[in-house]
Amino acid sequence: MEIFSSSLVFEKVAVGKGKDKSVIQCLECSCDNVYIGSKDGVVQHFATSSKTGERPTLREVTKRQMGRSGEISQLKAVPVLNHLLVLWDSSITALNMFSLEPIAALKKIQNVSLFCLGEPTVHTQQVFVELFAASTKRRAVSIHKVCVDRWECVGNVALAQDPVALAVYETCLCVATSDRYILHDYQTQSALELFTHNLGKQNVLAKQSVKGEFLLNGPGSLDGVFVVGEREIRRLWQSPPEVQIQKLLGCERVNEALTLLDGVQSLLPEDSYKNLRRSIVCTSGWIHFYREAFLYAKELFIEGDLDPRELISLYPGMTLISEDFKSQPPIVSNAKDLRNLNNEAQPEFHKYLSFLCLYLKEIRNTDLGQLFPQDVDTTLFKVYLELGYYDNLDQFVTSRNDCVLDVCVPDLEHHKRFFTIGLLYQSHGQHFNAIQVGVLIFTERDPGDQSTFEPEEVLSILTNYLLALVLYLEFLVNEQQSQMEKHHTLLANTYASQILQTDPEMQNDATNMEEMRQKLQQLLWQSSFYDANAVYEKIRSSALYIEKAILLGRVGEHRKALHVLVDKERDEKAAENYCWRTSAGRDREFTQQLYSCLLQTYLESRPHVPAAVDLLNQNAMAFNLLMVLEVLPGSWSLQLVMRFFCESLRATTHDRRMRGLEKSLARMDNLRQRHAWIEATQEMVRMDRSRVCHSCQRQFTGPEFLRRSTGELVHTRCYSTNDSQ
Structure with missing residues (x-):
């Protein structure tokens, strides 16, 4: 299995015979900048270039010769200051990161064997970085504060032995001397000896790994490691966990893939983790499937949310309804071609067919099965038919199903299962087709030349049968979604005829009457296709005042509608409900005018004064305050409508303040933009x-x-x- 990938990003060309001093000595990376220090005292600056799908390469920008001889021991970039610190000839020199020109204001720091940097510190006055320089000659670590144009020594830590390696975190130094590791806090001057090491037999390593931790004698981070040779640099990086898992799946090592996935779960996004887990589980399911371990395969397919269309597409003769589906056959070593199996080994193929039946029955009513109901039900139908499970088939098509008739009916006709065809039509609501099949069964006569009844023909037949007429019109309007004005108007008039008929039994059945009125009112409110004038003429002389009000409102006579509800129906709740339903979705001006009409209607009739007071106090937001003041009687006390005035004034004040606030915010945003523009132009x-x-x-x-x-x-x-x- 391939865990890491390697690519060559830079290589030094050999210079011929003799001792070559231009070998790579040290490396530093900062963003897209790479710095190489060689054994002959040359610092080279490279820029990385890596396009999508291509290997990264290095492009030389500039270089600088530090001196005639001597190796570059260490390089450190300080991006926040644009400095590159170079340890050469036991001295630290500061260069510009991009031009590699020396910074004249920063003189060399002498007698340094190694150094490291702390985190940048940002103050209101300046930005600086702490530099920790270890000196073998002085057996000490000096602490310098490095700024853009100066550095100064701010502290010193004495050591008992020569320093070999150095790392730092905040105020804590981790120093490797010639035989041990030491932790030293340079602020509190406290020290702690960790453990000894053998400098002659092992490489000494002191690095900061994570926050507050040091890595000693470890391999370092494997996320991206540059391996430096004498003449070339190679980059070693870890393959993504997804790639490793896919390679394990390619080898059918599903248990190892699952273990690896659980180990890296915290490193992956939740969606990626779930997708990989489903892929592993489904691969295990395919392996068990072709081993004919069907019970295990079924459980694994369900756990892995296998797309049932993937399984269906493997079987010969099974039709997929989803046109945009592209099958991805399972890549497992023990895969079989079920089409060949169907031709060469029917008993074995029937085992696979029985498994498909069991699996589809299991998932049919689950969330997964409901994603592709037509594919699942149509395939299950075909499997029942293929296996000869006719009792199960009849029970299946009798219940609610999503079988595709154009696919299933020809198969049933081929197998002479005409009774099942009738059941299938009936379950899909095609009762007339079911009757035609019944005629075919009992008369052996093809009814294909008989066209179905047209709605107008049916309506003419049902004219004298009021109940049947209502049911058929409800079918046309509610189920067939008919938008013909004639159907909607006829249904409303038929409702009205049933309500107004003089049949004593109907008149005495108050429940049936109320139900019929609710149907009529619902139709008048919701439908927009009926002729309002024709329906109004039908009930003009009746006491159906609520229905009259709805019809008057439909033609724009809102004041008349409110008078009908208040003065004739005497139902204040119905009048307010009319205002609420009529103003829904309309602008504020229309709502205020409608409620003002209702208020005036109340005030014109003295018995409705309490209702007017309640209307004002409970619907203050629906009124225009000025319009209300114009119509309020002068005899009313302020206390009577105090709540209305308070809420209206509060709303008015709120609107005014909100407009003022919006204006101020807009002005502030404009000033901010102007300020930013002025600053940008004067910089x-x-x-x-x-x-x-x-x-x-x-x-x-x-x-x-x-x-x-x-x-x-x-x-x-x-x-x-x-x-x-």
Whole structure:
């Protein structure tokens, strides 16, 4: 199994015979920058380039010769200061990270054998990094504060032996001397000896691994390791867990894959973990499936949420309803071709067919089965038919199912299962087709030349049968979703006829009457296809005041509708419910006018004064305060409508303050944008050789340039119309 992948990113070319001093001595990486120190005192700066799908490579930017001889012992980049610290000739020199030019303000630190850096510290006044320099000559670790243009020694830690390795975390130093490891806190001056080592037989290592921990004599991080040879650098990285698991699955080592997945669960996103686990479980299921261990295979397929279409697609003669499905056959060593098995070994193929029947029955009513109901039910239908399980088939098609008729009916006709065809049509609500099949069974006559009844023909037949007419119209309107005005109007008139008929039994059945009125009211509220004037003429002389109000409202006569509900129906609750339902989804002005009409209707009739007071106090947000003040009687006391005034004034004040707040926020945002623009336009721009045009990536040869609003510098000739926009 391939755990790591290696690629060559840089190689030094040999210089011929003789001793070559240009071998690689040390390496430092910072973002896309790579620095190499060689044995002959040369520092090279490279930039990494890696496009998607390509191996990373190094491109040389610049280099610097530190001296005639002497190796580069150590390199450390300080991105926050743009410094590169170089340990050469027992001295630390500060170079610019990009140009490798020495920084004149930072003089060399002498007598240094090794060094390390602390975390950058950001204060309001300055940014600095702590530098810890170990000296074998002085047997001490000196602490320096490194700024952009200066560094100074701020502390010193004496050692009993020569320092060999050094690591630091905050104020704690981990120092490897010639025979032991020591922890030393340079602020409290406390020290702790850890354990000894044998410098002659093992490599001494002291590195900070994670927060507050040091790694001693360990292999380091395997996420991305540069292996440095004398003439080349190779990068070693760990293959993603997903790749390792897929390779294990390719070898059918499912138990090892599952163990590895559980071990790296905390490193993976939840979705990736679930998908990998399903893949492992399903692979194990396929192995058991082809071993004919069907009970284990069924449980594993269900646990792994196997797409049932993957299994169905393996069987010959099974039709997939999903047109966009693309099958991915299982890649296991013991896979069999079920099509060949069907031709050569029927008894064995029937075992696989029985398993498919068992599996589909198990998942049919689960969430997984409900994702592809037509595929599952149609295949289960075919399996029953193929195995000759006719009793199960009849029971299956009698219940609710999602079989595709165009696929199933021809198969039933081929097997002469006409009674089952009738059951299938009936379960799908095609009762007329079921009757036709019954005619075919008993008369042996093909009814295919007889067309079904047209709705108009049926309505003409049912005219004298009121109950049947109502049921058929409800079928057309509610189930067939008919949008014909005639059907909706006829249904409303038929409801009204049933309510208004003089049959004593019907008149005495209050429950049936109320149910019929509710159906009529629901139709009048919800339907938009009936003729309101025709229905109103039907009930004009009746006492169906609520229905009259709905019809008047449908033609825009809201004031008349409210008068009917208040003065004739005398149902204040119905009047308020009318306002609520009619104003739903309408603008605020319409709502206020409608409620004002209801208030005026109440005030015109003295018995409804308490209702007017309750209407105001309970629906203050639905009224326009000025319109209410115009119609309120002068004899009313303030205490009577105090709640209404308080809520109205509160709402008015809230609206005014919200508008003021929105205006202030908009003004503040405008000022912030203007302030940012002023700061951006007054900022000084430093031009040097490192500056390149953001558009053409060429250096500036003159002082003329343009600056975009986003801060990029471009040549005047590169400034396009798109930039100006």
